[in-house]
Amino acid sequence: MIPKLMPVFLDDEHTHIILTSGRAGTKSSFVSIKAVCKALESRRCSIVVLRKFHNKIRKTVYREVLRAINRLTVPRNRFKITVSPMEVRYNRTGNTIYFTGNDSIDDTKGMIDETRPIKYVIVDELTEFFDSGEGEDELLNIEATFARGNDDSFQMIYLFNPPKNPNAPIMAWLEKMKKRPDVLHVHTDYRDVPPEWLGRKLIELAEILRASDIKMYNWLWLGLCTGIDELVYYMFDKLRHIKTPIGQYDLIGVGVDYGQQNATTFQAAGVSVKRRIIEGLGEYYHSGRESGHQRSPSQYALDFKEFCEKIQGRTGTAVSYVFIDPSAQGLAEEIKKVMPGIRIKNAQNNVALGISRVQKCMTYGIASISPEQERLEKEFGLYSYDKKSIDKGKETPIKENDHCLDAWRYLIMGLWKYIKRFLPTGEDRDDVDTEPD
Numbered sequence: 001m002i003p004k005l006m007p008v009f010l011d012d013e014h015t016h017i018i019l020t021s022g023r024a025g026t027k028s029s030f031v032s033i034k035a036v037c038k039a040l041e042s043r044r045c046s047i048v049v050l051r052k053f054h055n056k057i058r059k060t061v062y063r064e065v066l067r068a069i070n071r072l073t074v075p076r077n078r079f080k081i082t083v084s085p086m087e088v089r090y091n092r093t094g095n096t097i098y099f100t101g102n103d104s105i106d107d108t109k110g111m112i113d114e115t116r117p118i119k120y121v122i123v124d125e126l127t128e129f130f131d132s133g134e135g136e137d138e139l140l141n142i143e144a145t146f147a148r149g150n151d152d153s154f155q156m157i158y159l160f161n162p163p164k165n166p167n168a169p170i171m172a173w174l175e176k177m178k179k180r181p182d183v184l185h186v187h188t189d190y191r192d193v194p195p196e197w198l199g200r201k202l203i204e205l206a207e208i209l210r211a212s213d214i215k216m217y218n219w220l221w222l223g224l225c226t227g228i229d230e231l232v233y234y235m236f237d238k239l240r241h242i243k244t245p246i247g248q249y250d251l252i253g254v255g256v257d258y259g260q261q262n263a264t265t266f267q268a269a270g271v272s273v274k275r276r277i278i279e280g281l282g283e284y285y286h287s288g289r290e291s292g293h294q295r296s297p298s299q300y301a302l303d304f305k306e307f308c309e310k311i312q313g314r315t316g317t318a319v320s321y322v323f324i325d326p327s328a329q330g331l332a333e334e335i336k337k338v339m340p341g342i343r344i345k346n347a348q349n350n351v352a353l354g355i356s357r358v359q360k361c362m363t364y365g366i367a368s369i370s371p372e373q374e375r376l377e378k379e380f381g382l383y384s385y386d387k388k389s390i391d392k393g394k395e396t397p398i399k400e401n402d403h404c405l406d407a408w409r410y411l412i413m414g415l416w417k418y419i420k421r422f423l424p425t426g427e428d429r430d431d432v433d434t435e436p437d
Helices: 003-010 027-041 058-071 127-131 136-147 168-179 200-214 213-222 297-315 329-338 350-363 372-380 387-391 403-414 416-421
Strands: 014-021 047-051 079-083 086-090 098-102 119-122 154-161 185-186 253-257 264-272 277-287 320-325 343-346
Touching: 003 014, 003 027, 003 185, 003 372, 014 027, 014 168, 014 343, 027 047, 027 058, 027 086, 027 119, 047 372, 058 079, 058 086, 079 372, 086 343, 098 343, 119 136, 127 168, 127 343, 136 168, 168 185, 200 213, 253 297, 253 403, 264 297, 264 403, 277 329, 277 372, 297 320, 297 329, 320 329, 320 403, 329 343, 350 403, 350 416, 372 403, 403 416
Parallel strands: 014 154, 014 185, 047 098, 047 119, 119 154, 253 320, 320 343
Antiparallel strands: 079 086, 086 098, 253 264, 264 277
């Protein structure tokens, strides 16, 4: 473990330990090692590892504990390791590491082992409890559940990467907790870690981002609350992100945002695996409110067919996928009538995750738009968060100047399994957690 976290490993005085970090701050591997060591050395001890949602446990905290066993070179046959229920039990003493979610209040009931009281509760990805749960109230209930029956030591350990917004509720909770005498807070980042542990590639990745977007670097890698720009896509640069498409695409997709009174728009882009880029190819835009002429779904479907034919004529590649606003089923059916066999998929409409992915594509320069996508370009420079929501710690985009950006977001989300391969190693994971699948 890194020297900065050694005092935390030895600490038995503080009831609450809060570990924050940027990326590669090693806090997750650290607490997993601490959990396994406590299971090995204690006479009677149980440990609970929590995340907000059950469906995220096996690939994260559970896997990290198994890695810790390997790192400590303890033979696995000294443990009983099960998936259902998800537990790691030390055979010699019966000390057990339990894994659970807290999707509902009943999830942690019945986990108390009267013969081996719970001494440590590790709460991973704490932001989930504030973003999708009841925040501080939920944490107090968890503490009350597991502290019961302990006559001596008991410790809650919390892990999270600070959000961009310093006004976020979790940051208010952190400041409140730091004033308490029974709380220890330690913050780390990748610079606290020996370079040979991280490897040259990971350090290069951090340096690439530092050179291209210092604000994103400070948040992602240093774990600093950098603040939220009112402009959602503050990193959009005309010189960098508007390019005449070159051609030769492995597949082409179209994002569709539909409105009856509001605008309907199609945004097309091509994916080139060889050049590791997604290039904007063209746009269609019609607003009944602005033009004074309404169009029916069947008319839009004919426009869509013509739009796709033009894209294919210019590129030599047919449109492979269409990602359409889930509320526009009528339009989807009309498109199927005029373009039989076309693959239409409901767009994923997780706004926060979609924005995060679009920002990532722009930051690393793997996405560009065509000079023909004039409406989309305009919206990139106008789409903003509600300042009042930022001040309250919740970033809510204003529902203006967003029709083309919604279509572009649908497209990026729909093609993400291809696009994420173009990102630097390690950047293909999401920094914004989704709700349970």
